[in-house]
Amino acid sequence: MNDKKLIFSGIQPTGTFTLGNYLGAVRNWGPLQDEYNCIYCVVDMHAITVRQDPAKLRRNTLDSYALLMACGIDVEKSILFIQSHVKTHAELNWILCCNTQFGELSRMTQFKDKSKRHPDDINAGLFTYPSLMAADILAYNADLVPVGADQKQHLELARNIAQRFNQRYGDFFTVPEPYIPEKGARIMSLQEPAKKMSKSDDNPNAVILILDDKDTIIRKFKRAVTDSEAEVVYRDGKDGINNLMTIYSTITGKDYAAIESEFAGKGYGDFKLAVGEAVADHLEPVRTEFARLSQDKSYLKECCAAGAEKALRYSQRIVSKVYHKVGFVDKG
Numbered sequence: 364m365n366d367k368k369l370i371f372s373g374i375q376p377t378g379t380f381t382l383g384n385y386l387g388a389v390r391n392w393g394p395l396q397d398e399y400n401c402i403y404c405v406v407d408m409h410a411i412t413v414r415q416d417p418a419k420l421r422r423n424t425l426d427s428y429a430l431l432m433a434c435g436i437d438v439e440k441s442i443l444f445i446q447s448h449v450k451t452h453a454e455l456n457w458i459l460c461c462n463t464q465f466g467e468l469s470r471m472t473q474f475k476d477k478s479k480r481h482p483d484d485i486n487a488g489l490f491t492y493p494s495l496m497a498a499d500i501l502a503y504n505a506d507l508v509p510v511g512a513d514q515k516q517h518l519e520l521a522r523n524i525a526q527r528f529n530q531r532y533g534d535f536f537t538v539p540e541p542y543i544p545e546k547g548a549r550i551m552s553l554q555e556p557a558k559k560m561s562k563s564d565d566n567p568n569a570v571i572l573i574l575d576d577k578d579t580i581i582r583k584f585k586r587a588v589t590d591s592e593a594e595v596v597y598r599d600g601k602d603g604i605n606n607l608m609t610i611y612s613t614i615t616g617k618d619y620a621a622i623e624s625e626f627a628g629k630g631y632g633d634f635k636l637a638v639g640e641a642v643a644d645h646l647e648p649v650r651t652e653f654a655r656l657s658q659d660k661s662y663l664k665e666c667c668a669a670g671a672e673k674a675l676r677y678s679q680r681i682v683s684k685v686y687h688k689v690g691f692v693d694k695g
C-alpha cells in the first residue's frame with residue numbers, strides 16, 4: 364500500500380442500521396476513504412454473542428454489506444468484507460484472549476448491559492467480545508478506529524492489549540486511536556432519551572432505521588418523547604429536545620443557535636416535522652441505492668469474496684509474525 368494512515372472499523376449485522384449507527388459511525392466512513400487506507404468489516408462473529416436466528420443472520424449480514432456500500436463505501440477504494448470469511452480474526456483472537464485480563468473484561472459496561480438484557484445466555488463469547496474486537500483492529504495494525512462514543516471503552520481495552528503485548532514480546536502492534544465525531548457520537552432513543560438508540564431495542568418507535576420510509580420517519584419523530592415546555596433550546600435536562608437538535612444539526616450542518624432562532628416562537632410539532640423531513644430526505648438516496656444493490660446478490664457475493672481475499676492477504680502477514688513472536692513453531 365502507500366504511506367497513508369490505516370482506518371479500521373466494524374458493524375454488527377444485528378439488523379438494519381439505525382440513525383445512531385449512521386450518524387455516529389457509518390456516515391463518516393465514506394468520506395475517510397480519500398484521506399486514508401480504509402478497511403471495513405461486517406462483524407458477524409460478534410453478532411452471535413447474543414442469540415441469532417441463523418437464516419436471519421445470513422440475510423442481515425449480506426444486507427449490512429449492501430447497506431455499507433449504499434452509505435458510500437466504495438469497494439474499489441476500501442477493503443470491505445465479512446469477518447467470518449477471514450480466519451485470521453479468530454486466530455489472533457485466541458492469542459489476544461491470552462493477553463487480556465478477567466478483571467478488564469469484567470469492567471466493560473457493554474458486557475454488563477448485555478448480561479442484564481440476556482440473563483439466560485451470559486456466554487464466554489459475550490465476555491471476551493472486546494478481545495475479538497481488538498483482534499479485528501490489530502490484525503491490520505490500524506492507526507485509527509472511527510466509532511460512536513459507546514465503543515470508547517472497548518477501544519481503550521484494545522489499546523491496553525496492544526501495549527501489553529508489545530511489552531511482553533517486543534514492540535509490534537500499532538496502538539490504535541479512537542476517532543469519535545464531535546457531533547452525533549451518541550444518538551439517543553426517541554422514546555427513552557436517556558438511553559442510546561440501539562438496533563436491538565424492542566420498541567420500534569424508539570429507533571429510526573435508515574431504510575424506514577418517509578412517512579414512518581416523520582411519524583416516529585412526531586411521537587418522540589420530549590418535555591412539557593415548548594421551547595426549542597439546547598439545555599441540561601431537556602434530553603429529548605437536545606437529542607432532536609443534535610440530529611437536526613448533524614444532518615443540516617446548522618449549529619444550535621441557528622436552530623434555536625429558526626424555531627423561536629414555534630411549537631415542538633413544527634420542529635419535529637422539520638427534523639423528520641430533513642432526516643427522511645437525507646436518507647432517501649441510501650434507500651434507493653440499497654434497493655438497487657440488494658437485487659444483485661451475485662455481484663454482492665463477488666464483492667464479499669474479493670474483499671475477504673484482500674483482507675486475508677493483508678492480515679495473514681501480521682498474524683504469522685504474531686504466531687512466531689509468541690513462540691509457535693513456523694510451518695516452514
Ligand code: ATP
Binds near residue numbers: 373375377388551
Ligand atoms: P446492538 O444493538 O446490536 O448492540 P448497536 O446498534 O449498538 O448494536 P453496533 O453494531 O454495536 O450497533 O455499532 C456500530 C457502530 O455504531 C459503532 O461504531 C457504534 O459506536 C455506533 N453506534 C451505535 N449506536 C449508536 C448511537 N446511538 N449513537 C451513535 N453511534 C452509535
Ligand code: LTN
Binds near residue numbers: 372373374499510
Ligand atoms: N464492537 C463494535 C463493533 C466492532 C468494531 C470492531 C468496531 C467489532 N469489531 C473493530 C471497530 C473496530 C460495536 O460497534 N459494537
